[in-house]
Amino acid sequence: MADHVLNTPVSEADIRALRVGDRVTLQSTLFGIRDATQIHMFDHGRRTKFDLRGHAVIHTAPNLRKVEPSPEHPAGYAPVCVGTTTSDRMERFTRPLMEREGVRIIIGKGGLREESLRAFAELGGCYLAVVGGAAALETTWIEQLEDVDLDDLNPESLYKFRIRDFGPLLVAMDSHGGSLYTEVNAKVAARRQAVLEKLGAAEGARP
Amino acid sequence: MTHVSRPNAEPLRIDPGAVEEAAKLLYIRACKILPDDIKQGFARLDADETDGTAKAILATMIENIGVAERMDNLLCQDTGIPIFNVLIGRNIALDGWDLKAAIARGTARATREAPLRSSVVHPITRKNEHTSCGERVPVINIDFTDRDRELRLEMIPKGSGSENGSFLQMLIPADGLAAVKRFVVDRVMQAGGKVCPPTIVGVGIGGTSDLCMHLAKMAATRPLGSRCADAEGAKLEAELSDAVNGLGIGPQGLGGDGTSFAVHVETAATHITMNPVAVNIQCHSARRASATFTPDGIVVGF
Numbered sequence: 083m084a085d086h087v088l089n090t091p092v093s094e095a096d097i098r099a100l101r102v103g104d105r106v107t108l109q110s111t112l113f114g115i116r117d118a119t120q121i122h123m124f125d126h127g128r129r130t131k132f133d134l135r136g137h138a139v140i141h142t143a144p145n146l147r148k149v150e151p152s153p154e155h156p157a158g159y160a161p162v163c164v165g166t167t168t169s170d171r172m173e174r175f176t177r178p179l180m181e182r183e184g185v186r187i188i189i190g191k192g193g194l195r196e197e198s199l200r201a202f203a204e205l206g207g208c209y210l211a212v213v214g215g216a217a218a219l220e221t222t223w224i225e226q227l228e229d230v231d232l233d234d235l236n237p238e239s240l241y242k243f244r245i246r247d248f249g250p251l252l253v254a255m256d257s258h259g260g261s262l263y264t265e266v267n268a269k270v271a272a273r274r275q276a277v278l279e280k281l282g283a284a285e286g287a288r289p
Numbered sequence: 290m291t292h293v294s295r296p297n298a299e300p301l302r303i304d305p306g307a308v309e310e311a312a313k314l315l316y317i318r319a320c321k322i323l324p325d326d327i328k329q330g331f332a333r334l335d336a337d338e339t340d341g342t343a344k345a346i347l348a349t350m351i352e353n354i355g356v357a358e359r360m361d362n363l364l365c366q367d368t369g370i371p372i373f374n375v376l377i378g379r380n381i382a383l384d385g386w387d388l389k390a391a392i393a394r395g396t397a398r399a400t401r402e403a404p405l406r407s408s409v410v411h412p413i414t415r416k417n418e419h420t421s422c423g424e425r426v427p428v429i430n431i432d433f434t435d436r437d438r439e440l441r442l443e444m445i446p447k448g449s450g451s452e453n454g455s456f457l458q459m460l461i462p463a464d465g466l467a468a469v470k471r472f473v474v475d476r477v478m479q480a481g482g483k484v485c486p487p488t489i490v491g492v493g494i495g496g497t498s499d500l501c502m503h504l505a506k507m508a509a510t511r512p513l514g515s516r517c518a519d520a521e522g523a524k525l526e527a528e529l530s531d532a533v534n535g536l537g538i539g540p541q542g543l544g545g546d547g548t549s550f551a552v553h554v555e556t557a558a559t560h561i562t563m564n565p566v567a568v569n570i571q572c573h574s575a576r577r578a579s580a581t582f583t584p585d586g587i588v589v590g591f
Binding site: 145170218 | 357360362364366403404405415453466468470478482529532537541542572
């Protein structure tokens with residue numbers, strides 16, 4: 083259960099050093115990405131101007147205030163509230179994000195599935211869990227919205243955030259086949275029978 | 290027109306302008322301030338939690354509630370699908386068409402003026418009008434109460450992560466109550482961490498398919514500490530709350546004791562051939578706000 087501070091972009095070695103249960107705090111840059119962003123990138127063949135190699139993406143669609151572009155708000159948006167959405171919907175984009183764009187870290191809530199875990203192991207990636215629904219706190223880790231791409235998809239554009247002390251985040255899926263979600267799901271499945279019996283609702287019980 | 294029971298009582302006239310202002314205020318307030326019963330629910334889960342990771346996650350959630358209030362910011366980035374429950378008491382004078390329009394105007398203004406992220410799109414084109422409004426949205430549920438000269442407007446920004454944890458099954462009588470219980474346990478397992486636990490699990494039992502789903506939503510968005518009015522339903526609430534918290538899913542699905550603040554049940558009579566059950570889940574950001582209109586003025590609360 084080690085603590086790590088990672089400056090993005092990261093190397094494969096940085097990722098391979100992480101194990102489930104470790105805690106990570108990120109510095110420098112974080113990209114925001116979501117359903118529509120990835121549907122357009124990978125199903126509709128759109129490309130981003132950003133170089134995502136070695137970077138971290140977070141499953142998000144922020145609340146923003148439109149402002150005049152300025153040194154403080156170069157993208158013409160002030161971040162109001164930046165939080166995290168459920169990752170599971172974006173499961174099928176993990177591999178293309180890593181293979182085509184070179185992403186190494188996915189941040190989200192609720193976890194990803196087996197195919198993502200395989201991609202993390204083969205390509206050197208990981209999933210960091212942030213506490214979902216704690217967006218007011220998460221927003222305090224964002225210094226600036228530096229740039230935006232694919233903004234016709236607003237609020238599901240591709241965002242480039244400057245971050246400071248983003249975390250601590252929990253390594254929930256690592257590049258060695260470890261997944262806290264798989265562990266918890268197995269424990270939960272093992273408890274199901276006893277829970278149903280206590281309810282008088284096990285399979286085969288007289289209804 | 291003659292009011293037999295209250296011949297001298299002037300009806301309470303509901304001004305659409307006041308409804309618009311209230312709708313706007315409630316949407317913003319709901320996104321920023323968590324109801325007291327939910328805060329108490331957090332304190333209870335935190336006190337009972339035995340898992341270290343789960344304790345740390347609950348602490349972060351509790352910290353977030355304070356940060357949102359101190360910084361006047363949104364609790365969660367998901368502004369949800371706006372739902373308004375309009376509970377109309379007796380001796381109320383209002384124009385229903387104006388009321389619906391006023392709620393939509395207030396919702397759009399909240400979105401522009403706060404500003405809030407418009408999370409609402411056309412279901413086929415996926416086009417976002419950036420008003421949090423669209424066809425049949427805000428969702429408006431109208432019901433009538435026996436309260437004299439009182440209209441209650443409740444606002445619920447229903448988050449999508451938990452709304453995607455919605456399930457209906459048209460069980461049959463031969464499946465019995467055992468299958469109803471099994472359905473709830475299995476759907477909570479299926480939802481896992483995706484619905485942002487700790488949750489309120491809303492269960493609808495009975496009615497038609499659409500009513501059953503609506504019952505589950507009513508149950509999921511009821512204050513903690515409230516009980517099902519039906520005695521059998523209330524008994525199930527206690528049993529099922531105990532059951533889902535025995536699964537070990539925990540906060541954010543990362544393990545622990547606190548999977549749900551509670552399981553709430555709502556019931557309706559059903560057909561002799563039917564045994565419908567529905568689950569609708571509310572995330573830990575179980576947001577609500579309300580405005581109560583009376584002859585003395587408007588009181589804002591949860």
